Amino acid sequence: MIEMHNLSFGYSGGEPLLADMSLSLQPGSFHFLTGPSGSGKTTFLRLCYADLLPSAGRMTAFGQDVTSLSRDGIAALRRRVGVVHQDTQFLDHLPVAENIALPQIVAGQSVDMQSISDLLSWVQLTQHSRSLPPSLSGGERQRAALARAVIMSPDLIIADEPTGNLDWDMSMRLLDLLVGLNHSGKSVLFATHDLNLIRAAKQHVQARVLRIAGKRLQLAGADL
Ligand SMILES: Nc1ncnc2c1ncn2[C@@H]1O[C@H](COP(=O)(O)OP(=O)(O)OP(=O)(O)O)[C@@H](O)[C@H]1O
Numbered sequence: 001m002i003e004m005h006n007l008s009f010g011y012s013g014g015e016p017l018l019a020d021m022s023l024s025l026q027p028g029s030f031h032f033l034t035g036p037s038g039s040g041k042t043t044f045l046r047l048c049y050a051d052l053l054p055s056a057g058r059m060t061a062f063g064q065d066v067t068s069l070s071r072d073g074i075a076a077l078r079r080r081v082g083v084v085h086q087d088t089q090f091l092d093h094l095p096v097a098e099n100i101a102l103p104q105i106v107a108g109q110s111v112d113m114q115s116i117s118d119l120l121s122w123v124q125l126t127q128h129s130r131s132l133p134p135s136l137s138g139g140e141r142q143r144a145a146l147a148r149a150v151i152m153s154p155d156l157i158i159a160d161e162p163t164g165n166l167d168w169d170m171s172m173r174l175l176d177l178l179v180g181l182n183h184s185g186k187s188v189l190f191a192t193h194d195l196n197l198i199r200a201a202k203q204h205v206q207a208r209v210l211r212i213a214g215k216r217l218q219l220a221g222a223d224l
Pocket residue numbers: 011017035036037038039040041042043044
């Protein structure tokens with residue numbers, strides 16, 4: 001679904017931050033993405049959902065060359081990718097249920113109240129449906145962000161350090177939800193610093209571990 005061939009990227013045409021990366025993300029796969037702080041994990045994820053475009057090399061998403069996509073094409077691609085951002089990015093004046101519905105509203109679809117209710121129940125936030133995001137705990141916010149990321153039934157879920165500020169139990173709950181999505185056929189790409197979380201996940205899901213080091217994307221070894 002995402003294919004990269006010798007892809008490089010640098011901000012503002014500067015020195016490449018990421019260089020010569022090749023990758024094939026298959027449907028139904030589960031990948032972790034790790035690497036030192038500042039190595040380019042968020043940048044890499046943004047490339048995967050065409051929020052950034054490569055400076056060199058070739059990338060296709062769902063069979064289409066991302067550099068030749070029109071605005072509508074990019075919007076269509078984004079509907080196939082659900083993103084859980086590091087900082088959740090809610091509209092704080094809107095209740096949780098409305099925030100989860102936003103992708104449907106932005107896509108000009110009518111809001112499907114049943115799916116919102118089902119998603120709230122899935123992430124165990126039914127009682128917070130009318131709460132404003134700032135009143136939620138970190139773990140609740142990340143679960144709400146996951147619900148928003150899957151409202152459009154994406155094929156690929158990208159999560160950028162979703163457990164960065166969560167304790168172990170809450171990290172495991174979020175991981176369980178992502179593993180469940182993967183078991184139902186979705187692809188998952190999950191950036192994290194937490195090697196213990198990767199080790200725990202590997203007991204429940206067949207995951208590959210990608211690592212960004214020295215600008216390059218590597219497949220991490222069996223040491224994890
Ligand atoms: N919009 C931008 N313009 C210019 N430079 C940027 C921009 N966004 C990020 N960078 C720089 O690119 C580098 C990689 O940032 P990125 O956020 O992708 O790393 P990361 O591996 O996700 O880091 P962390 O683990 O700390 O979140 C950093 O040096 C950062 O300052």
